[in-house]
Amino acid sequence: MRTISLIVPCYNEEQSINIFYDAVAKVFESINKDTERYQPEYLFVNDGSSDKTLPILKELQQAHPATVHYLSFSRNFGKESALACGLDASTGDLVAVMDVDLQDPPELLPKMINLIENEGYDCVGTIQKERRGQGRIRAFLSSRFYGVIDAISEVRIEPNARDYRLMTREMVDTVTSLPEYNRFSKGIFAWVGYKTTYLTYESQPRAAGTSHWSMMQLINYAIDGIVDFSDVPLRIATWIGGISCILAALGFIFVFVRALAVGDPVAGWPSIVSIILLLGGIQLFSLGILGEYIGKIYLESKHRPKYIVKEKK
Structure with a gap:
């Protein structure tokens, strides 16, 4: 049986954790319906949450000790650090990065697995068709950012690409070998290369709660991406x-x-x-x-x- 590590950053997501687990568990039940081929390894990374995220993760881990694990930071280090932590801790043959709010539909996992196992891809990323629930200004700035960074960067970063992706162990080991402190994951995934394809899907509403990204945080994130991958x-x-x-x-x-x-x-x-x-x-x-x-x-x-x-x- 092959293991798929699921890296799930969490920051004040007490309402979404159990909903996410139940949704993904159903997908794995469907995948293993005829024969048990893949076992999930849930890696929840608590990024210094101030709500009940950590207690809920502890309860979930106690209920499913064989498959659920959590790592809790000493403070809020940011999503990029949470992704790096999850990648470092993952042990699966395949590794997926997902958001806990279910805006990344877990129903795509079977198709992503098939593309890697049968089509020879090292990475299957995802692209969101449109950004529902976002203001026009935020959506416009987001699209302009991808246009700018694609024009000036040495690597191509797919417009509207999500962090949601499935990767082989070889690719993950390459990504984790990069020692840089300042990280822009979308750029790093593109920079390391490997055979990659993308799946397109309609944007999904959050399962619960609200987004924790302010406009200023998004602007700073965009500046970090440009500075990290272009001179x-x-x-x-x-x-x-x-x-x-x-x-x-x-x-x-x-x-x-x-x-x-x-x-x-x-x-x-x-x-x-x-x-x-x-x-x-x-x-x-x-x-x-x-x-x-x-x-x-x-x-x-x-x-x-x-x-x-x-x-x-």
């Missing part, structure tokens, strides 16, 4: 600085020639102040881009762990 922003800052210098030199030449020809420099302090503010803004913008990359280097140089597991079972 194009640094090049843009370089080009902006170079063009500004050229324009400043041309402006100086114009003022000098005009002074020689007319005998009086161009008057007007408002225009001068505007130019100074423009150049100052460009400089601060470029420094901000540079600071993002320096900040990433600073965090990497500390060699701190990506997460701290306080309790596990």
Whole structure:
């Protein structure tokens, strides 16, 4: 019998855990209807929840000690750290990453298993057709983000790709071998390569609760993804600085020639102040881009762990 590890990050998801377990258990009953081929290994990662997530995980583990396991962080480290922890702890022949809110339909698992076992794929990812329940602004920014990162990154990241995917042990071992502290999983999964295909599905409503991602968190996540997988922003800052210098030199030449020809420099302090503010803004913008990359280097140089597991079972 082959084992499938299911990595499930949880942050204040007390209402969704049992619903998720029951739904996935039904899928495995269907998969093993004729013959028991696959055994699930549930790896719930409690990312510093402040509600009853951990007590519920303990109860679920006690009820199903052979298949359910949990790892609880000492504080909230973020979803990327929870994914890394789950991948590190997984032991299955195949490894799936899923959201506990059931927006990732577990009914796709049989098809994903078939594509890996019979079609020779190393990874089967998922793409959400549309994002129901999201505001138009958030949906627009999300689509623009994928367009931007696809244009400037050295690897292709599928638009609207979810974290929900099934991978072989070989691919997971490669992903976990990457030592970086700053992680953008969608980019890492694409960067390591391997034969990958995608399944498309209609967006699903949350099984319970509400999303914990604010607009600012999503924007910061997008910035992390761009900085982690492209140095194009640094090049843009370089080009902006170079063009500004050229324009400043041309402006100086114009003022000098005009002074020689007319005998009086161009008057007007408002225009001068505007130019100074423009150049100052460009400089601060470029420094901000540079600071993002320096900040990433600073965090990497500390060699701190990506997460701290306080309790596990």
